[in-house]
Amino acid sequence: MREFAALFESLDTTNSTRLKIDAMVEYFRTAKAVDAAWAVYVLVGRRVKQSVGPALLRAWLREEAQLPPWLVEETYASIGDLAETIALLVAPEGASAMRATAPQISLADWFHQRILPLTGLPSEEQRRRIVSWWHELPYRECFLVTKLLTGSLRVGVSRALVTRALAELFGHSRALVERALIGAWQPSADFWIALAQNESSTLASHPYPFYLASPIEAVESLGARGEWLAEWKWDGIRGQIVRRGAECTLWSRGEEIITDRFPEIIAAASAIESGTVLDGEILAWGENGVLPFAELQKRIGRRTLSSRILKDIPVRFVAYDLLEWQGEDWRPRSLQERRTQLQKLLSPQTVIVLSPAIDAPSWDSLAAERDTARSRGVEGLMLKNWQSVYGTGRQRGGWWKWKIDPFVFDGVLLYAAPGHGRRSNLYTDYTFGVWAGEILVPVAKAYSGLTDEEIRRLDKWIRAHTREKFGMVRSVESAHVFELAFEGIARSPRHKSGIALRFPRIKQWRSDKRPQEADTLANLQSMLPTQR
Amino acid sequence: MNEFEDLVTATRRGLFCKAGDFYIDPWLPVETAVITHAHGDHLRGGSARYICTDAGEAVTRQRLTADARVETMAYGESRSVGDVRISLHPAGHILGSAQVRIERDGVVWVVSGDYKRDADPTCAPFEVVPCETFISEATFALPAYRWPETQLVAREIFDWWQANKRAGLASILYAYALGKAQRVLAELTRFTSEPVYVHGAVATIVNAYRQCGVEMLPTLPATVAAKADYAGALIMAPPSAAGSSWVRRFGEASSGFCSGWMRVRGDRRRRGYDRGFVLSDHADWPSLLRTIRETCAHRVLLTHGYTDALCRFFQEQGVAATALRTEYGGEE
Structure with a gap:
């Protein structure tokens, strides 16, 4: 695991494509076949079936952090990444020098001996094991292991980049590597060896990479x-x-x-x-x-x-x-x-x-x-x-x-919640409403479409104009109008507004419009398809 | 005047001490401004009279117009202003930074400005000043923010620089121009005596620090060398220079940023730096708790940062805590 953690660190501390490829090639050259296969598996963003849900991990974190539970939640909302919050609160770096002497377990063994066997265990036993890892592991490994438990790694390498590294390592064409990485392959020493030797027998039911327009x-x-x-x-x-x-x-x-x-x-x-x-x-x-x-x-x-x-x-x-x-x-x-x-x-x-x-x-x-x-x-x-x-x-x-051009409407910003990953520490998850008579009803959530500059500006405004806080969500003064685009609209009894929008996103910030000029629910309803 | 009246209140112009008729770090022009330190969100132009520490005079004057009236006090020196006595005490934030102690009829308030508890070779260490009411910052008041030892971070910076040098890359290190940049230049003297190229905004303040006797690595203006000479060099610049045409002259480079915000991976990735170095001039979570405990204050007022979280935390511990509405925050 230490080698893989070092690879992660190299990939995470550069924006240079060249350096990332070099770091991967270097790791693959020296890794054991089965570890290399697992490394490819997680680097391309695959994940094993979750044995423990994030809600449970959060509950255990609240118990382990020796802090008021609300403060743990507030910290998580601000950091925007559960594994990182756990590592920051439970495995502080100061003690890492001492912890680094813990016995070494390889990446593949982490999966085969520790993570995969969690499935089906009683939750008390899962808790005992996972919490002991949190306390034993140095900061970086605590973060990584928890990340592998909760989902994919997201370390800023794409499948294309891993493909390039493997093609370079083996002297294969990229197309060949691409084919091998698609489909439902299992990370194993056999997979790695077949990939190295370009044996297509393991590729029996593999699809081809999709061509995209x-x-x-x-x-x-x-x-x-x-x-x-x-x-x-x-x-x-x-x-x-x-x-x-x-x-x-x-x-x-x-x-x-x-x-x-x-x-x-x-x-x-x-x-x-x-x-x-x-x-x-x-x-x-x-x-x-x-x-x-x-x-x-x-x-x-x-x-x-x-x-x-x-x-x-x-x-x-x-x-x-x-x-x-x-x-x-x-x-x-x-x-x-x-x-x-x-x-x-x-x-x-x-x-x-x-x-x-x-x-x-x-x-x-x-x-x-x-x-x-x-x-x-x-x-x-x-x-x-x-x-x-x-x-x-x-x-x-x-x-x-x-x-065809998307549907558009003007909505008023009603609520904001903190974002995740790159958007940690910023309010970037927005809910927008339209007028139903005198009140604004929420109709769409959108996360994308603003520039970084606009996000920063809006974040500052949200913090200064919060009306109420519900957990991590803030309701804000009805002041800002945004033009939103969406792909489709359907009736939905589950939503308060009675409609559901497909793929809503922010088209632009209409700072020239006042909230009174936003659209009405009736306008949106008129876009509903006639029943077939 | 009622003896239970607050000695300092948040007003439209800034934190105001009515009994002494002066403001502390006001954001609008006033008659008398007592300045905790020279960062832009605490020191603004236009006031008739400024009071700061001896140690902070040079950097304070640098940020004001030439005709500004600046009076200074030594750390610990006490004087009467209106109905109160004031004295300035080291805050450990940057060169010349101060906490303002205000005493009236035996009641003591302390306005801390920004502060940290970690060792910093460029300024006097934070001094605990016992008080009834402590006005604190809360920039990093979440338990995730704990600083690694400064020496370890300085080592990381040096190792990064050396690794880039071996790869033929320039190292561009972004750090706040007043305070952080000088602290890094001072910390790096443990490892080398090699000169560092600095952006103009950093250079002016480095000169002021040198005049005050702070020892730092030798510096050169980042405009003198030919492009090829920057390979392997360390260049220090304010964060505002990132992404500008100014940085293009250095050729292939790795970028790093020194800030407490670099504790969080998402924050670093969003800002697009290759490396983040966790180095802050503010108190981390344990230091905030420790400091407020050590002052023995039974009332805490919080000026900026994660004020809500810290307020609630203290309230649950039985300490009276409230957030003040101020216009601080921004640097770091």
Whole structure:
């Protein structure tokens, strides 16, 4: 663990990409295979199943800190990171020199012997073990171990950066490493050795890295309309069907296996020839076409799928790309070629269907089609170059998303709560309201959209104009108006306002507007879709 | 005048001692301003008459116009002002920083200004002044804020500088220009006698400190050398210079920031520095508790920082504590 803690420290104390890669390569060169595998696992942001929830850790911290419980909570709210708060309050650095002599346990052993076995233990036993780590470990390791218990590491390295380090270390191409890191691999010495020796046998059900589109506004800059395929930008769950050997696996974009959520898609996919990988969108699909995302969510949320829900919310997989055919990687082929083959293989299918091409001969006529997007329940258009290969990640040029403009409204800042991580010590989690008669009702929470400068200014104002405190949340004077954008709106009996907004974010601070000029609830209600 | 009346109250212009007809660190111009120290949030221009310590005179004058009227007092010297006696006592915050002791009819109040309890080679150490009412800062009044030993932090800074030198990088260290920068330059004399390049804002105050006899590493203006010469050098600058075109002249560099706020990782990451060094000129949580206990005050008034948390903590311990509304805070 000490070596990994040192790596963490190196990564955490530089903003230089080069130095970060060097530090990783150096660590991997000397680490044991199983430790290296675990290090990759946590560096790319994966986490083991949580054996202890944050609420319990917080309760134990309150008991261990020898401080009034409210003060522990206040400190946590200010620091914005539970593991760090625990390390700061329970494992003070002063004693670390003495503690550093504690026996050394490797990163992999930490997981195999200590963290993973916590699952299923009575909570009193979990408490005994975890609390003893807090008291035994030096500050940095206490922070790290607790961080690994509570979730992902977030140390300022992306998967792309880990990929670069591993590619350099082994002399592999980045694409090869990328493929190995995707999907549901287990951190083990075998994984590491297979990666080092470039053995693809461990990659049996692996999906390919998803190709992501970049936003575009000025479509005329793309050249001739005829060079581009236009499709609807579906509002569902991006997925990959991997059909290899006797297996059929459905992957989400978050690289989770969601096979058991969608049995009808799997049944349909099983009829497809082995050695095929499809990219597409999972959509809830009723008699009159695509259903709102909220309907699809009902299926994701269920623990078990009743036959009733399968009947009420049928789904389709709208396929738009063919990544593998007859066991061969088709990503380097042109979209033209991939789509022709895709169309052929899907022709007998009903649940897995081809994403239709939009037949509009000019950019102008396409723009007119785009204007119908909202009424069709889609997010806009996708534009894909007929000659393009299937790229990796957000490579620009081949795929563009031409989204419809979001909904906007003006809301009044009502509440603020302290942020987390980088935003520790600042009030950055805001709640906004609109007018319902004489009162402001909360309709949206938003965390993003302001510049650092604006955040600092607003934080100062919030502290000076607090009306009331409810725990960590402050209600503030109704003074500031913000323009908020959002992607969708639905009725919601769970919210006081009766509506729920999808992906609300701050568009701009309207310091030119007075609170009386903010929108009304009736305005928002008028944006609700008519019931289908 | 009622003997139970408060000796110091928070007014629109600043902390006011009515019985002595003077203000302490006022934020608007007044007749008489007693100054605890020369940081911008405590010393503002425009008042008719300033009173500060002998040791603080040079830095105080530097921050006021040439015609400002500044009177000084030695630490411990006592004088009558109106109906009260005042004396100034070391606060350990920066060179010349003072706590203001005010006595009237045997009742003693102390206004601490900003203070710390850690050793600092650039200023006189904090002196405990027993009092009935203690007016304290609360900048870092949360239990997460505990300072590591200064020597260890100084060692970290030096090691970081040397590691950057080996990698051919410049080290740009940001620290508040008055106080913190000089403290670092003094602490580093334990390890080296190599000169350090300093930003103009730091240089002026370094000169004032030298005139007062504070020993620091030799300094050079950060404008004299050619770009290549900065590789391996240490450059000290105020935080306001970070991200400006001024820092581009140093080529490839690692950046560090000296502040108590660097105790928290998220704070450092947000500010974008490579390294954070936990070095503060304010009292940490244990020092705040210790100091207030040692003064034997049974009433505590808090001026700025995490005043709510500290108030509630004391109230639960049976100490009368209240927050004052002031305009302090900002540096560090």
